[in-house]
Amino acid sequence: MLIAPLPDNEERRLARLDGLSVLDTLPQQAFDDISALAQAICGTPIALITLIDRDRQWFKSRIGVDLTETPREVAFCSHAILHPDEPMVIGDTLKDQRFSDNPLVSGPTQVRFYAGAPIVTDDGFALGSVCVIDQQPRELSAVQLDALRRLSALVATLLEHEKARKQESARTAEAVSRQHEELSAMAVAGLDLLVYVDRNCIHQHVNDTFLEYWACTREQVIGRSLQELVGEQVFKDVIQSKFECALAGQTSHYHRVTRFPGRGLRHVQVALIPARNSQGAITGVVLRAQDVHEIRRREARLRETVSLLEQKTLQQERFIHMLSHDLREPINAINNFSNLLESDHQADLPDVGRQYLGFVRSGGARMGALLDDLLRFIQLDKHAMTTERVDLHSVMAQVQADVAPALTSSNGQLEVLRLPFVQGDAALLYNLLRNLVANGLQFARSGVPAHVRVRAERQAGFDLIHVEDNGIGIAPEHQEAVFDMLKRLHLRRAHPGSGLGLPIARRIASLHGGYLTLKSAPGEGSRFTLRLPLAHGIPNESPV
Known part of the structure; x- marks a missing residue:
């Protein structure tokens, strides 16, 4: 782990921070609203307003974490303040030598993504950052980064305003007493x-x-x-x-x-x-x-940013409409007429004609399946989650019934051990677990019956759901790529599929405030682990 060096103006920076009298103050709605905006704009489970003190990183506002501070030596924002003029973005912490062995990365928090815009005073002192964090690698658009910069500038203005307010209040109190x-x-x-x-x-x-x-x-x-x-x-x-x-x-x-x-x-x-x-x-x-002139001016800029994001959302809505209607119609026509051609006129076709017809039917079926998966992935963010107490045993019973034909045809086995109750959306969790089980059955080794085992354990504030298989495994350099949209590591004729099952599964995990990881080795099978935050109000003895 690389500890960030101290800024050249460290003592003056600390004096400037102390002069604001903000450290260890109570939460304030204005700062919490800025954190909520950062979280909503960037789509991450965690958003923070941090201030870097002499030996610690203190959170003026926090969403998604219970801690109020961390040691300065492990703080990502200690690095961010070294470059006050630009946000610091770490797309994948495991690929950055500064952070790959940081306790916040390797420990229970499992930080995999960080983006922070420094909070810089008018006289150039970087005091901390407005930052967003996720447990999975990701990227931010230029619009999102610009919004993060604007929010950090708004925090700097609010800090100065609070200082002026306190000074004016003190001056007024002294004058009033006389x-x-x-x-x-x-x-x-x-x-x-x-x-x-x-x-x-x-x-x-x-x-x-x-x-x-x-x-x-x-x-x-x-x-x-x-x-x-x-x-x-x-x-x-x-x-x-x-x-x-x-x-x-x-x-x-x-x-x-x-x-x-x-x-x-x-x-x-x-x-x-x-x-x-x-x-x-x-x-x-x-x-x-x-x-409140500066605040209103920055609010106007934020409204412009939100308007741009809304326009992007409308574009996405049009894209979804095109997928679900404009593309669905020709694909259905291809599939329907190729089925009619096969059932009514196959005997009239020469051998090469029947072969070509088979290509058309299989291609149409793949296009339909790909369209279904693509729509499912895009619409995940629009899904209205119903958070309830979910019995994962019942969910796995549905999964087992659904994959029963595949188990029979491959002589495979699905073993389900004791599973916990969790808090979440039963339909989405079914989708996730079915994808993982189907993946384990599909990528079996030649001549070896597939065996998929589902088990659970509790660790560091999370319920861990493991889906393990004895399949062909995945080389370490390809393990993160399997979560990329439409990424395929094998030929379609050997292993059919759209390449969207695992990205969908990971996104569902994120929507539940958790994350999905993979551990695998070629020829030794794979283990996917779903980490879900412990459900509130569910007794400790009920899970595992």
């Missing part, structure tokens, strides 16, 4: 532009941020009415009703776009908060205006 008791509410409402007006809408106090935005002095504001500052029409249309609610004891809010003389056009979120004296009487209103 002011008249009517200003006590300002200590609570210390965000961005702060204004205290009395019951007659006359400005009694403003903070420095307010003066900066409005490009004026206190003497130009104090004693003037709110109507004079914002204009009679704006006051009447936007503020007056909310001001009256605040005087009645109810906090109210509004959003508007304002042109500030000192900052230009800005989106602001304004809260009107009742200000009370020590006896509890409402003496005026505190207006707290939070500048």
Whole structure:
């Protein structure tokens, strides 16, 4: 395992991170929403917002993991921050010498894919990353990587905003402690532009941020009415009703776009908060205006990214429609008419004609089967999963009934040992296990009856379902390739099939929050292992 070197500016970077006062803070919805967006856009089970401290990697937000931090020496993000200008993408960790023996890769977490966009401050310090993780190798599109970069920039903005908010809150609290008791509410409402007006809408106090935005002095504001500052029409249309609610004891809010003389056009979120004296009487209103312009701008960019992804989804829908309708019709015609030709006119055909007809029928059947598998694979992401308690013994009974003809014709054997109850989609798990069993029967050694065994064990928070066979096996250099779409290692006449069974099985495992691995050797058979997270609410004694 290669431990990432320290950045050249490490001490200043750590000082910058400490200055944000974000480490070990409570979860916040805004950061969790960004993690959820990263997970949804990249389609991975895990998404994190990480910050690299002196000896640890701490998670400001996390989806898909229970840990709150890891040692810095094993953190992928320790490498990512070394190149602040670009995301770091590890398509397959086992093929990267920096990470192939990393405990996060070789241990129970089984990390196989990582992509992280560094969180970089305005003055160039890389503090951590917005990253996504999967237990299977994969790639991200240019659109997904761009979205990840945008999300990391949004995190950097939020961190700076939180720092400014805390500083302004502290400054306001100190000022309020020296002011008249009517200003006590300002200590609570210390965000961005702060204004205290009395019951007659006359400005009694403003903070420095307010003066900066409005490009004026206190003497130009104090004693003037709110109507004079914002204009009679704006006051009447936007503020007056909310001001009256605040005087009645109810906090109210509004959003508007304002042109500030000192900052230009800005989106602001304004809260009107009742200000009370020590006896509890409402003496005026505190207006707290939070500048959300950058957040709105980045939200607009994210909406553009989501729109592009939606367009891609529509293109996929059109492709699925073409497969299921436009291609299905000519394939059905080929199969139907070749069957009629064989049943009604085979005797009239010469030997070469019957041979050619056989080629047409077998080709049409293969095209139909390939189309079925291709549709099944594409539509997996659209499948509405029903998560329920699934008895894998019952699922395997269905599989055994389905492959019974193949067992009889090959004199093969399917052995099912004790299996657990799991949480998942029974139909998808049936599809996965049937693919693995059929694969074991199909690739039997010549002259050796096929023997497929299905067993289970529990290990490190996962139920492991092993499907083992005594077949021809797969060379190590080809083992990952069998999970690629339409990849075939053998001639079709020797081993028929579409080449989609194993990619479908692996995708189903991913949809369940698990993953599918292969261990094999030529001439010694293969073992496929489905790792499923332990089901919540199912007793420990019920599985294996």
